[in-house]
Amino acid sequence: MEKNIRKQNVYVSEEEKTLSWSEVQISLKKNFGNEIYNSWLEKMTLVKEYNDYLILGVPTRFFRDWIVSRYLDKIMELLKGFKLSLNRIEFKIIDDSKQSQEALKINDFNSVAEIKDSVLNYNRLNQNLNFNNFVQGKSNDIALSYSRKVCEHISRYNPLYICGGVGLGKTHLLNAIGLELQNDNNVMFISAERFMYHFIKSIKKNDMVNFKDFFRKSSVFIIDDIQFISGKESLQEEFFHTFNSLMDKGSQIIISSDRSPIKLERVQDRIKSRLSGGLVVDIETPDLELKIKIIKKKIEEIESQFKEKIILDDEVINFIASESKTNIRELIGVLNRVIAFGRVNNKELTISDCKKILKDVFSQIKVITVDKIQNVVSNYYNIALSEMLSQRRSRPLARPRQIAMYLAKKLTTRSLPEIGRRFANRDHTTVIHAVKTISRLSEQDDEMKKNINQIKSILIEQ
Ligand code: ADP
Ligand code: MG
DSSP states (O other): OHHHHHHHTSBOOGGGOOOOHHHHHHHHHHHHHHHHIIIIITTOEEEEEBSSEEEEEESOHHHHHHHHHHTHHHHHHHHHHHOTTOOEEEEEEOOHHHHHHHHHHHHSGGGOOOOOSOSOOOSOOOTTSSSTTOOOOTTTHHHHHHHHHHHHSTTTSSSEEEEOOTTSSHHHHHHHHHHHHTTTSOEEEEEHHHHHHHHHHHHHTTOHHHHHHHHHTOSEEEEEOGGGGTTOHHHHHHHHHHHHHHHHTTOEEEEEESSOGGGOTTOOHHHHHHHTTSEEEEOOOOOHHHHHHHHHHHHHHHHHHHTOOOOOOHHHHHHHHHHOOSOHHHHHHHHHHHHHHHHHHTSOOOHHHHHHHHHHHHHHHOOOOHHHHHHHHHHHTTOOHHHHHSSOOOHHHHHHHHHHHHHHHHHSOOOHHHHHHHTTTOOHHHHHHHHHHHHHHHHHOHHHHHHHHHHHHHHHHO
8 A cells, every 4th residue: 555655647668668658559540540640649749657647748838729620539448458557647848859869768767857837828818819819709709708797797607608619719718717817806717637736746745735725715716628627537537626616605616628518428416517507608610700710810911910912812712711621720720830831931922821820730630521422431331321321220220320420429529329320310329339230340341441541531531
């Protein structure tokens, strides 16, 4: 027992290291497929191995956010296969130029510098994410207006819970609220991930009293990405107490999540019900009009910041907006690439330039939806979509249906129940069965493997 406690906070020694990163990489590649692996996971490095957690290096914040929001659960699951005692993964941003030096250091076990603040900045509000530069549209109208109202009337909507997919502006709104309120209130702004980091650190240092005081003294408590508490029992417990004590003293609580409270998985019911007890507002995917407005706003910002004129034809703006389908973070990334290209080549860009520039961007970050999978699979097998979704069980319909479910699970972030619903309201157990069947067949049957790869490449190219 004592030995375990002592080991909690130390690196594992050379003999105790269980991870072979190259084996992990092979497994990541196999499980996520080449596309995702090459685009995202290959650049992940092992920075440090502890007995119960790992620190992984990624090149940018964007990478980290992308990996955490889409692949972390699965990576965790996979890594547990290599290291049973693992219960946490942290990320450290290591920019490319430093990466090789860092890798060298890692080999030299004793010289690894202590890693400070490896996760997110906390309580450091970003001045650039404010209400002035948050562009309003149909998809975020309600979330924006209640975010403003919270600033006018503290505690009227308590908690305010903002949900929506990756890159749609949740953190931006939370930040804007924090900035607005910070002059007159004790604002605490933290991600759930960071909250956990402090929690664990305090347990290890036997310093829970300070932890509790620290968080419970805020009058505005803003917590980002609460879905992170999923499956973490003791963290949920602590969060629940913090939440209750803040509510009791009338503090305003603002929460963001990638899904609504009821859809949080592996979260205690009493927490879900607490989270739904105030006001829940949604941010949806932006329509074309909002995307165009955002592009124009960004261009204005860049022009005033860099004192330069950016000339982008309306047609080109339209093209970027309509091609970028996933989220606003991606949209801004794409716009930045186009602008950078224009700068370097000192020319006004045409749509065909844009197509060239963006070809690789889109193929990397193209989002594959359940609808698209259903269409491509039914086309591939030459059956009507309605038949593929129907209740008929004949093999020529059932197999493609299962393949589509399997791909939906593998290539989208949808949960099993969500996928079931998209397939004419089937139960999630049917989806599990389909995923298992096709996983097995694609390992045993070369024909099946080939078909699935072809379908995947159609999905990626389209
Ligand atoms: P989330 O937290 O939902 O994943 P973020 O708040 O990080 O998303 O938003 C991603 C990027 O898109 C940020 O750069 C943010 O400033 C920008 N963004 C999102 N929505 C808007 C908007 N309505 N107007 C301007 N910028 C936006
Ligand atoms: Mg966010």
